[in-house]
Amino acid sequence: MPLQSGSPADERDVWMRILTRPDYLKKDGTLHNSAFSGKAALAPPASEAPWSLEMSGRLLSLVKDIQGESEAFCVAPLIFSGLMYQTVENLRSQDSGSNTDVIYTPKPTDDAHADFVAYGGSIENRHLLRDWLQDFIQCIAAKDAVALEALR
Numbered sequence: 001m002p003l004q005s006g007s008p009a010d011e012r013d014v015w016m017r018i019l020t021r022p023d024y025l026k027k028d029g030t031l032h033n034s035a036f037s038g039k040a041a042l043a044p045p046a047s048e049a050p051w052s053l054e055m056s057g058r059l060l061s062l063v064k065d066i067q068g069e070s071e072a073f074c075v076a077p078l079i080f081s082g083l084m085y086q087t088v089e090n091l092r093s094q095d096s097g098s099n100t101d102v103i104y105t106p107k108p109t110d111d112a113h114a115d116f117v118a119y120g121g122s123i124e125n126r127h128l129l130r131d132w133l134q135d136f137i138q139c140i141a142a143k144d145a146v147a148l149e150a151l152r
Helices: 066-073 123-136 142-151
Strands: 014-019 053-059 082-087 099-104 113-119 138-141
Touching: 014 113, 014 142, 053 099, 053 123, 066 142, 082 142, 113 123, 138 142
Parallel strands: none
Antiparallel strands: 014 053, 014 082, 053 113, 082 138, 099 113
């Protein structure tokens, strides 16, 4: 059965988010905490939803061309700098201080869109969630993005 809008993503899938600024990646190749701030921050949903915080991303299984689609997303002044990613299984947790999950939320212009979400977390909890994510979320530079194909 195909994935339905509003449904949890398959635990074997990979959630990824396009990094749109070079300073989101540190010189050692790890993710800088600024990748979770500003417009990239966990924030309350724009419309009514059963979760309290969300961060947009995409499901790898629904992305046809990682490099091409990521570059197309980054209209100036955005720069395709890399991707943060993790398996849905690892993002589906209660270890973060909130129940977290990845929910399929397609958009008219993006059939692969999915949100990393937190249930019951307040805006004050987002720093705890950011710290939790930063402990294990992976990242890859734009020049190496095609390597994610191996995770399909």
